[in-house]
Amino acid sequence: MTALVIAEHNGGEIAEATLSTVTAAAQLGGDVHVLVAGGDDAGAAAGAAAQIAGVAKVLRAVDAAYAHQLPENVAPLIVSLADSYDAILAPATTTGKNVMPRVAALLDVMQVSDIIAIESPTTFKRPIYAGNAIATVESSDSKRVITVRTTAFEKAEATGGSASVDEVSGPTGDGNSEFVKLDAVESDRPELTGAGIIVSGGRALKDGETFEQYITPLADKLGAAIGASRAAVDAGYVPNDYQVGQTGKIVAPEVYIAIGISGAIQHLAGMKDSKTIVAINKDPDAPIFQVADIGLVADLFNAVPELTEKL
Amino acid sequence: MKILVPVKRVIDYNVKPRVKADGSGVDLANVKMSMNPFCEIAVEEAIRLKEAGKAEEIIAVSIGPAKAQETLRTALAMGADRAILVETDQDVEPLAVAKILKAIAEEEDPGIVMLGKQAIDDDSNQTGQMLAALMGRPQGTFASKVQIDGDSVSVTREVDGGLETVKLDLPAVITTDLRLNEPRYASLPNIMKAKKKPLDTKTPDDYGVDVSPRLAMSNVSEPPVRQAGEMVEDVDALVAKLKALGVA
Numbered sequence: 001m002t003a004l005v006i007a008e009h010n011g012g013e014i015a016e017a018t019l020s021t022v023t024a025a026a027q028l029g030g031d032v033h034v035l036v037a038g039g040d041d042a043g044a045a046a047g048a049a050a051q052i053a054g055v056a057k058v059l060r061a062v063d064a065a066y067a068h069q070l071p072e073n074v075a076p077l078i079v080s081l082a083d084s085y086d087a088i089l090a091p092a093t094t095t096g097k098n099v100m101p102r103v104a105a106l107l108d109v110m111q112v113s114d115i116i117a118i119e120s121p122t123t124f125k126r127p128i129y130a131g132n133a134i135a136t137v138e139s140s141d142s143k144r145v146i147t148v149r150t151t152a153f154e155k156a157e158a159t160g161g162s163a164s165v166d167e168v169s170g171p172t173g174d175g176n177s178e179f180v181k182l183d184a185v186e187s188d189r190p191e192l193t194g195a196g197i198i199v200s201g202g203r204a205l206k207d208g209e210t211f212e213q214y215i216t217p218l219a220d221k222l223g224a225a226i227g228a229s230r231a232a233v234d235a236g237y238v239p240n241d242y243q244v245g246q247t248g249k250i251v252a253p254e255v256y257i258a259i260g261i262s263g264a265i266q267h268l269a270g271m272k273d274s275k276t277i278v279a280i281n282k283d284p285d286a287p288i289f290q291v292a293d294i295g296l297v298a299d300l301f302n303a304v305p306e307l308t309e310k311l
Numbered sequence: 312m313k314i315l316v317p318v319k320r321v322i323d324y325n326v327k328p329r330v331k332a333d334g335s336g337v338d339l340a341n342v343k344m345s346m347n348p349f350c351e352i353a354v355e356e357a358i359r360l361k362e363a364g365k366a367e368e369i370i371a372v373s374i375g376p377a378k379a380q381e382t383l384r385t386a387l388a389m390g391a392d393r394a395i396l397v398e399t400d401q402d403v404e405p406l407a408v409a410k411i412l413k414a415i416a417e418e419e420d421p422g423i424v425m426l427g428k429q430a431i432d433d434d435s436n437q438t439g440q441m442l443a444a445l446m447g448r449p450q451g452t453f454a455s456k457v458q459i460d461g462d463s464v465s466v467t468r469e470v471d472g473g474l475e476t477v478k479l480d481l482p483a484v485i486t487t488d489l490r491l492n493e494p495r496y497a498s499l500p501n502i503m504k505a506k507k508k509p510l511d512t513k514t515p516d517d518y519g520v521d522v523s524p525r526l527a528m529s530n531v532s533e534p535p536v537r538q539a540g541e542m543v544e545d546v547d548a549l550v551a552k553l554k555a556l557g558v559a
């Protein structure tokens with residue numbers, strides 16, 4: 001039983017989502033190998049992957065075709081390596097969700113998406129219906145192709161390991177897709193999915209300027225990441241990658257502060273595993289209060305500046 | 312160019328799903344069912360491409376029970392030209408759905424297959440990618456912008472770090488994200504007209520696809536319930552609570 005983890009990396013560094021995926025892979029009970037595929041910076045990332053505690057071997061595949069993780073190019077590479085593995089795992093990030101079903105289909109395997117627990121090497125728990133139900137599923141395929149909900153697994157230690165690094169090569173796709181550009185959101189703030197504290201704003205914030213004026217100072221004071229409801233994103237207050245929820249990011253920080261967010265089930269799906277939920281809303285009947293540990297019924301335009309000042 | 316739009320009948324997104332007491336699944340008896348919201352967006356996008364003169368015909372497909380006809384009629388009322396129901400009472404997994412869609416794509420030869428990025432019942436987020444793999448064609452998933460230029464399509468994708476743009480040779484598979492467009496409502500005259508549009512009924516056997524599941528769902532349970540906590544009186548009390556938690 002050996003598992004292959006598809007690493008996510010950026011500028012030579014391994015993403016934290018990969019560390020959680022290594023933990024899930026180790027729970028399957030066998031050796032854990034990590035594939036680092038990419039362009040020129042994959043070399044450094046492979047070095048970093050070799051340090052992850054619990055990793056036995058790193059496979060490094062360097063080719064310009066793999067540079068932007070285009071699924072048309074990376075999936076055939078993974079498939080070419082699959083013979084040696086019983087399970088192939090990736091984090092359920094937008095990259096993992098893009099590539100893994102392609103791998104699964106080429107292997108004629110039904111993927112198990114977004115697992116939150118491992119019951120046995122072939123049995124998993126996963127949320128369905130926006131987290132309103134938890135399904136236990138058993139795979140009868142010859143191999144398992146899995147995406148992992150990273151908030152459900154501890155991060156493996158980034159250092160302490162000393163895996164060997166093997167060079168591998170494989171198919172590079174048919175060239176029928178091309179990366180054009182990435183409009184990255186630049187920010188000095190902690191990354192949403194890894195943050196200890198998140199301050200999140202909803203439709204009540206009115207517009208981008210007001211959002212910035214009320215939410216940002218509080219987040220700054222707390223060293224927090226900033227999140228938002230879909231309503232706030234749709235209305236253009238903040239960029240799309242701030243969205244928390246069923247169809248946005250899944251987060252589980254120590255403290256989640258929801259401000260002017262009603263608590264629709266699609267929003268709750270993305271944050272209800274937070275350790276402590278704080279809600280500020282002027283409507284005492286807002287559904288967010290049914291999941292909040294600490295609730296304050298107040299007008300945010302008074303309460304938030306006061307809170308920012310008093311913290 | 313034809314556009315193929317697979318649409319799925321799911322629990323309405325406003326309904327709170329209830330887990331059955333025997334753990335066999337989610338109770339769908341007497342629950343309002345609707346078209347998956349992401350599929351509505353796919354239908355809308357296809358119609359807009361047709362209105363812009365980029366496509367000639369839109370074919371909606373659903374794989375599911377006889378009742379999925381209603382979902383197809385909704386797509387026809389929005390503006391799809393004809394529909395195919397692949398009727399089965401079994402729950403069909405994304406891999407089998409993708410195999411059936413591939414067989415249909417071989418018959419219809421669409422320039423674009425436009426799907427939702429995920430269905431809000433199973434939240435698998437797989438079908439489009441699997442279909443692209445089986446067809447050996449490129450994919451633009453989680454699309455927030457779609458632009459056709461000659462024999463290629465530019466797709467702007469909502470990714471974790473921002474927005475990514477890729478250029479794909481046609482034919483291609485596209486899956487829609489929420490911000491791609493706002494679906495229209497079907498007007499009453501269009502709902503009437505849709506009743507006369509062609510709807511073919513097939514079975515998975517017609518396409519030679521085995522739909523037996525690969526994943527056995529042994530139990531469906533409620534997630535741990537979060538208890539409502541405490542309401543505080545004012546900001547001072549909130550500050551005290553946050554300090555007690557070690558925040559600030």
Ligand SMILES: Cc1cc2nc3c(=O)[nH]c(=O)nc-3n(C[C@H](O)[C@H](O)[C@H](O)COP(=O)(O)OP(=O)(O)OC[C@H]3O[C@@H](n4cnc5c(N)ncnc54)[C@H](O)[C@@H]3O)c2cc1C
Nearest residue numbers: 202203204229230231245246247248260261262267282300
């Ligand atoms: C398929 C699908 C997927 C979706 N996915 C997501 C998702 O991933 N994430 C997500 O968030 N949503 C998602 N949604 C949308 C979701 O259903 C809700 O529409 C959305 O979460 C509402 O955002 P909101 O709470 O900011 O706005 P509203 O529901 O409008 O709530 C605003 C709240 O602010 C309060 N308020 C107003 N003024 C003040 C004030 N001055 N002071 C204090 N409080 C005030 C109000 O009492 C209200 O409770 C999805 C919907 C669909 C159909």
Ligand SMILES: Cc1cc2nc3c(=O)[nH]c(=O)nc-3n(C[C@H](O)[C@H](O)[C@H](O)COP(=O)(O)OP(=O)(O)OC[C@H]3O[C@@H](n4cnc5c(N)ncnc54)[C@H](O)[C@@H]3O)c2cc1C
Nearest residue numbers: 317318336374402426427429430433434435436437438528
């Ligand atoms: C009560 C219940 C019991 C279930 N039991 C089982 C079980 O025992 N075993 C099991 O494996 N699964 C079971 N399922 C899951 C069911 O099979 C899923 O609906 C299936 O896995 C499809 O996942 P998805 O729609 O989330 O795919 P996604 O990949 O999320 O769908 C994305 C897109 O693909 C297209 N699409 C998907 N399905 C169709 C379709 N049928 N017709 C047309 N287009 C489609 C749509 O455009 C959709 O937006 C059960 C579901 C329910 C509700």
